[in-house]
Amino acid sequence: MARRTSPVWAERDDSVPFVYFVLGQLGIGVLYLLSSLGRSGVFLGQTMGLLCMPPWKVRRILRQVQFIGARSLLVIALTGLFAGMVLGLQGYYTLTRFGSEAFLGPAVAISLITELGPVLSALMVTGRAGSAIAAEIGIMRITEQIDALEVMALHPIRYLVVPNIVAGVLTLPLLGALFSVIGIYGGYLVGVELLGVSSGTYFGSMADFVDITDVRNGFYKSLSFGVLITFLCCFKGYHTGYGAEGVSKATTEAVVSSSVAILVMDYLLNSVLL
Amino acid sequence: MQVRELRKRFGRQDVFKGVSLDIKRGEILAVVGRSGTGKSVFLKHLIGLIRPDSGQVLVEGQDIHEGRALGRVRERFGMLFQGGALFDSLTVEANIAFPLQEKTRMSAAQVRDVVAEMLKGVGLEGVEGKFPDELSGGMRKRVALARALALHPEIVLFDEPTTGLDPILVRSIHQLIADTQRRFHYTAVIVSHEIPQIFDIATRVAMLHNGVILEVDTAERFQRSSNPAVQQFITGCLEGPLTST
Numbered sequence: 001m002a003r004r005t006s007p008v009w010a011e012r013d014d015s016v017p018f019v020y021f022v023l024g025q026l027g028i029g030v031l032y033l034l035s036s037l038g039r040s041g042v043f044l045g046q047t048m049g050l051l052c053m054p055p056w057k058v059r060r061i062l063r064q065v066q067f068i069g070a071r072s073l074l075v076i077a078l079t080g081l082f083a084g085m086v087l088g089l090q091g092y093y094t095l096t097r098f099g100s101e102a103f104l105g106p107a108v109a110i111s112l113i114t115e116l117g118p119v120l121s122a123l124m125v126t127g128r129a130g131s132a133i134a135a136e137i138g139i140m141r142i143t144e145q146i147d148a149l150e151v152m153a154l155h156p157i158r159y160l161v162v163p164n165i166v167a168g169v170l171t172l173p174l175l176g177a178l179f180s181v182i183g184i185y186g187g188y189l190v191g192v193e194l195l196g197v198s199s200g201t202y203f204g205s206m207a208d209f210v211d212i213t214d215v216r217n218g219f220y221k222s223l224s225f226g227v228l229i230t231f232l233c234c235f236k237g238y239h240t241g242y243g244a245e246g247v248s249k250a251t252t253e254a255v256v257s258s259s260v261a262i263l264v265m266d267y268l269l270n271s272v273l274l
Numbered sequence: 275m276q277v278r279e280l281r282k283r284f285g286r287q288d289v290f291k292g293v294s295l296d297i298k299r300g301e302i303l304a305v306v307g308r309s310g311t312g313k314s315v316f317l318k319h320l321i322g323l324i325r326p327d328s329g330q331v332l333v334e335g336q337d338i339h340e341g342r343a344l345g346r347v348r349e350r351f352g353m354l355f356q357g358g359a360l361f362d363s364l365t366v367e368a369n370i371a372f373p374l375q376e377k378t379r380m381s382a383a384q385v386r387d388v389v390a391e392m393l394k395g396v397g398l399e400g401v402e403g404k405f406p407d408e409l410s411g412g413m414r415k416r417v418a419l420a421r422a423l424a425l426h427p428e429i430v431l432f433d434e435p436t437t438g439l440d441p442i443l444v445r446s447i448h449q450l451i452a453d454t455q456r457r458f459h460y461t462a463v464i465v466s467h468e469i470p471q472i473f474d475i476a477t478r479v480a481m482l483h484n485g486v487i488l489e490v491d492t493a494e495r496f497q498r499s500s501n502p503a504v505q506q507f508i509t510g511c512l513e514g515p516l517t518s519t
Binding site: 144 | 357360376
């Protein structure tokens with residue numbers, strides 16, 4: 001497969017007026033952008049088509065669930081714990097100013113369930129698993145392993161992309177929930193054990209103020225991030241440039257674009273769901 | 275198999291300016307030419323990994339890019355990639371078994387038997403449990419050949435199967451290709467730099483130069499060609515038409 005990872009800029013010819021030259025370069029840039037958008041659209045269409053069409057590669061899906069989900073548990077637990085502890089500490093001192101430290105429990109829980117749990121767990125998964133997915137697929141591209149699949153009349157997207165997306169959809173909500181639960185416990189450790197808020201107040205007010213809608217919103221976010229991260233990382237890896245430099249560039253782009261996309265998507269979902 | 279007026283341009287470079295070539299059933303066709311003339315790109319056009327800007331690749335009269343022909347045509351092809359393209363996360367056994375498991379309804383026992391037979395055929399027994407990274411270059415090529423032949427394809431494409439190997443291994447891989455071709459009766463297209471060793475196994479030789487097929491003839495006649503460019507390529511002279519531009 002021919003790969004183009006940057007526009008082919010024109011060389012300056014002295015006989016062409018400078019304005020025309022600039023307009024020409026602008027045209028090349030716009031055409032490249034349009035072709036990139038088209039390529040990602042086709043890739044998305046193929047992925048969605050194969051997602052709905054059997055045979056599904058169950059063994060590969062399970063392998064990716066283990067890779068994206070199970071292997072991310074430690075990092076999710078650690079970041080969740082410390083995020084909750086920081087929230088507990090910051091929340092306690094802020095709420096004390098207003099004499100509302102009794103609301104520490106719901107403040108920590110709502111922040112984690114609706115916002116920090118889904119977003120931070122997605123960012124962690126991007127750094128840990130997303131980069132690895134992009135690098136693995138990128139290396140398969142440059143070593144012609146993807147071409148080998150095509151030559152066998154097998155669709156590479158079915159083997160490499162669909163299992164990752166399914167695994168992302170299955171694991172991200174669970175990881176987001178785990179992040180929130182451990183974070184709430186982190187907030188408890190700081191608020192109750194360290195700063196003296198009563199345990200009954202911490203959990204009692206949480207039960208009063210945290211609504212099922214908050215849990216649902218957090219779940220929707222995690223679900224969207226699961227699709228977004230795995231799709232972008234697979235796309236970047238699949239369309240990697242040439243050689244080690246190409247893979248390195250694709251991996252960096254995968255992590256950066258996924259991280260930015262998570263935050264943009266978070267804002268969009270907030271504006272719809274809240 | 276026929277290639278008709280193939281044209282391809284990458285950026286500002288015209289790789290093919292109208293390549294036409296007939297490939298006969300059951301022959302071993304060697305495609306030779308200087309480095310960078312697009313031999314591997316030509317091979318990838320034959321199997322539809324690259325789409326031409328214009329021109330056709332016909333298999334039994336059917337254009338491979340027409341409708342859904344490509345998927346059907348690929349089922350008849352096998353390809354040995356330059357680096358082997360073995361799946362590095364799978365063992366040798368799983369690599370050879372992969373197309374059998376995906377494309378046939380063979381039982382696990384049957385697949386194991388075919389894998390053992392293919393490995394025996396390429397002279398590599400007892401490496402089933404190894405990973406590609408644990409094998410030498412020559413062994414990797416043999417495993418890749420075993421995988422390419424596992425489904426008994428009608429046409430096998432070889433992309434520089436002997437690059438980076440010592441002269442004895444080069445001869446041994448060539449011998450292996452000739453032996454398996456006689457056994458399975460496939461049509462072989464080999465992109466190679468191995469001059470003159472390739473003449474020992476090739477039925478015909480085609481030389482690609484400046485985006486066109488410069489000469490195509492039987493191996494014997496090709497070596498005696500009066501074309502100075504062909505002679506310069508065979509003898510490796512520094513002076514001549516290939517180096518004057």
